[in-house]
Amino acid sequence: MLIHIVEQGDSIYSIANQYQTTIDELVQVNGLDRPEDLVIGQALVIPTDIYTVQRGDSFYSIANRFDTTPQELANYNNLNPNTPLQIGQVLEIPQPEKTDITSNAYIEPIGDTVSETLQQSARARSPYLTYLAPFSYQVNRDGTLIPPPLDDFPAIAAENNATLMLAVTNIEDGQFSEDLGRLIVTDENVQNTLLDEIIQTANEVGYQDVHFDFEFLPADSREQYNQFLRKAKERLSANNLMISTALAPKTSAEQTGQWYEAHDYQAHGEIVDFVVLMTYEWGYSYGPPMAVSPIQPVRGVVEYALTEMPAEKILLGQNLYGYDWTLPFQEGGDPAEALSPNQAIQRAREYNQEIEFDQEAQAPYFFYWDENGNQHEVWFEDARSIQAKFDLIKELELRGISYWKLGLAFPQNWYMLNDQFNIRKLN
Secondary structure: OEEEEOOOOOOHHHHHHHOOOOHHHHHHHHOOOOOOOOOOOOEEEEOOOEEEOOOOOOHHHHHHHOOOOHHHHHHHOOOOOOOOOOOOOEEEOOOOOOEEEEEEEEEOOOOOOOOHHHHHHHHHHHHHOOEEEEOOEEEOOOOOEEOOOOOOHHHHHHHOOOEEEEEEEOEEOOEEOHHHHHHHHHOHHHHHHHHHHHHHHHHHHOEEEEEEEOOOOOHHHHHHHHHHHHHHHHHHHHOOOEEEEEEOOOOOOOOOOOOOOOOOHHHHHHHOOEEEEOOOOOOOOOOOOOOOOOHHHHHHHHHHHOOOOOHHHEEEEEEOOEEEEEOOOOOOOOOOEEEOHHHHHHHHHHOOOOOEEEOOOOEEEEEEEOOOOOEEEEEOOOHHHHHHHHHHHHHHOOOEEEEEOOOOOOHHHHHHHHHHEEEOOOO
């Protein structure tokens, strides 16, 4: 697999010819809706390990482009690295060995039904998943559960050997509730009812992991949340169920703020089987324009987490979306529009804009002016930004990755995931 950045003069035909692949393969892997109309700066995943030498290429430039060394590239092709390359010469690019990882994806039905888009997404992506997590089971104040609509999710997961994850939240009236969170982690009766319901539901539906995503808990409930997790671990383990949690993206144990203080990385690392680090939303719908998951802040969270828990317990959180902000940004103004990576590229094409790439954030972006004279700033994900996260997972030997959320068109991610990793299957 290679990544090609579209330049002036490129066409789908010339790119296919350069890499000795087919137009159909390029269209499928990248989800191209108008392959005859590529966007300058657009990243394309090339489903091949073959590269045709272009004018100005050298062993050094090619090796640097494809994350290998000149010597490795030469050895792989039985060539002398000191011999000049010839235009049109075909090289095979050495590929790293696949590593084993765990992958999870949340899937969130809106309302009382599951849309056909979500059904199709679950079918298409479950082969690449260890876990499929319908989002979410909400907790009533008596400890009973409000289930999400599931429709065919259990059957789809079973058909693709994906394990169901029972995601439990303190969402009430459409948002995470501090009061409900406090009740859950302090009231023994509510806890007993909740754990009874979780175990019964897991047995009936076929869940194997119970995932607690309790957010915006009161800052003083940290140890009470830890004690609840210890109690849950004991009950769930006795019923052959795993336990996991979602953690806010902290960089120190002393980090202040309601989203952070009740999440004790060290305790979660000791108690649960694995965690999902919510390493996204630096750029968010009500905040100023920026990359949703810039690589350096993401790395900072992971490096802190590794001081509190082993790497084999960490799933890196990854967004499958971007945002379109209307400028100038105003605090408390209208939220940015969420959009999929493929929608972002379509928008750049619609407004005839080149896609830029921020090397520090490792994320693509562009600006445009709409029909009403408003300027917009768009940040999203592409093959390069995802590759940066995959490289981090490999470098730090993390357990794997967790996606928020299915239903957004980003076919490049799934091809790359399958190309670079062996996905663990538990069943």
